[in-house]
Amino acid sequence: MDSFENITDFIDSELRFQNETGLLRSLFPLEGSQRGVIKTNGKPLVDFSSNDYLGLADHPALIEGAKKAMEKWGMGARASRLMSGDLEIHHRLESAIAALKGKEASLLFGSGYLANTGIIPSLCGRNDVIYSDRLNHASIVDGILLSRARFYRFRHNDLNHLEDLLKNHRSRYRRALIVVESVYSMDGDQVPISELLELRGRYGAMLMIDEAHAIGVFGTKGEGIISQTGADAVDVILGTFGKALGGYGAFVAVSNRMKQFLLNRARTFIFSTALPPAVIGANLAAVKLLEEEPERRSRVCELASELRQALKEDLGLNTPSESQIVPVMVGDSQSALSLAESLWDAGFFVKAIRPPTVPEGTARIRLSVTANHSLKDVRQLLEALSNGL
Ligand SMILES: Cc1ncc(COP(=O)(O)O)c(C=O)c1O
Numbered sequence: 001m002d003s004f005e006n007i008t009d010f011i012d013s014e015l016r017f018q019n020e021t022g023l024l025r026s027l028f029p030l031e032g033s034q035r036g037v038i039k040t041n042g043k044p045l046v047d048f049s050s051n052d053y054l055g056l057a058d059h060p061a062l063i064e065g066a067k068k069a070m071e072k073w074g075m076g077a078r079a080s081r082l083m084s085g086d087l088e089i090h091h092r093l094e095s096a097i098a099a100l101k102g103k104e105a106s107l108l109f110g111s112g113y114l115a116n117t118g119i120i121p122s123l124c125g126r127n128d129v130i131y132s133d134r135l136n137h138a139s140i141v142d143g144i145l146l147s148r149a150r151f152y153r154f155r156h157n158d159l160n161h162l163e164d165l166l167k168n169h170r171s172r173y174r175r176a177l178i179v180v181e182s183v184y185s186m187d188g189d190q191v192p193i194s195e196l197l198e199l200r201g202r203y204g205a206m207l208m209i210d211e212a213h214a215i216g217v218f219g220t221k222g223e224g225i226i227s228q229t230g231a232d233a234v235d236v237i238l239g240t241f242g243k244a245l246g247g248y249g250a251f252v253a254v255s256n257r258m259k260q261f262l263l264n265r266a267r268t269f270i271f272s273t274a275l276p277p278a279v280i281g282a283n284l285a286a287v288k289l290l291e292e293e294p295e296r297r298s299r300v301c302e303l304a305s306e307l308r309q310a311l312k313e314d315l316g317l318n319t320p321s322e323s324q325i326v327p328v329m330v331g332d333s334q335s336a337l338s339l340a341e342s343l344w345d346a347g348f349f350v351k352a353i354r355p356p357t358v359p360e361g362t363a364r365i366r367l368s369v370t371a372n373h374s375l376k377d378v379r380q381l382l383e384a385l386s387n388g389l
Contacts, residue, residue, distance in 0.1 A: 036372025056246025069281025216244025
């Protein structure tokens with residue numbers, strides 16, 4: 001008995017370690033956030049940390065959509081979709097997403113985390129192999145671990161490395177799945193899609209692409225990156241409503257057959273309560289706004305391009321970004337925390353992103369540009385950055 005570790009000692013030593021290495025996380029309740037300005041301790045801070053890329057989270061159309069749906073359908077969905085929770089409004093949202101993505105069908109999930117952890121184990125099991133980009137999101141990694149398939153991580157966006165791995169191992173396994181993001185959540189760069197489609201065909205692999213950070217921002221209609229280059233060749237396209245679309249939940253855009261398969265196999269779909277009507281009502285309103293207010297999309301892209309260019313040319317900083325997610329690489333966690341603090345003092349809400357969210361030695365400030373920002377905000381942020389570096 002004496003050799004068993006005491007739970008309090010274990011927790012204390014873990015927390016002490018996190019603290020000493022600059023990795024301790026804590027919650028930070030905000031007093032409010034409106035149109036991209038956060039209030040905390042009575043002080044307004046311009047928010048450069050959110051995923052509300054189109055500034056839809058407090059859009060009146062989303063609030064109205066949520067209210068109307070709640071009044072009509074009630075607060076909760078009451079059960080999973082396969083029990084009595086399947087409402088007409090869920091199907092309406094799925095049709096809107098299928099049309100946006102140019103796929104036959106769509107299936108909703110409770111969140112992006114639930115989608116990734118449900119879908120990947122449905123597609124692959126013990127006799128299969130998964131190839132995953134090294135920078136894929138934690139929910140993809142957890143889906144892979146749940147699948148019990150053999151998996152290989154390839155160097156970020158390095159398709160030569162992916163091909164070497166496919167050459168060496170693919171033939172030993174029954175099914176293969178390649179999984180990537182289209183815009184990477186912490187680096188803001190993009191997947192080399194046409195080369196990937198070519199590889200997928202050559203090695204008989206399934207392809208799954210997580211568009212969590214591309215939906216709403218990229219594409220002529222805000223459909224993301226993949227539809228432009230051939231959604232037909234991608235088996236599963238995943239997107240979330242909690243980022244550019246300002247709401248909550250997630251979807252996959254797939255073939256009719258794949259939808260039928262997933263709703264029979266994905267445990268996070270089968271065994272979880274359907275998304276509540278208010279959330280669906282807001283998500284439907286957001287999808288409609290993609291068409292009605294395209295200027296939000298162009299604004300984000302223009303401001304992000306301005307920020308990327310000024311970081312490189314005026315401040316001499318290198319950023320891998322090709323999107324609205326613009327990381328400023330710092331290196332060690334303590335320096336990233338200090339830079340975040342100096343930006344707070346200058347009136348900007350930013351977060352230091354540290355391991356394990358990003359690889360060791362690559363702590364950074366992750367700046368995200370949204371339609372709530374003005375050119376003046378971006379210029380003032382650049383000035384504060386040059387003072388804080
Ligand atoms: C690439 C990616 N996929 C999935 C998710 C999870 O989505 P959700 O927040 O809806 O669970 C995230 C969240 O940050 C993400 O960045």
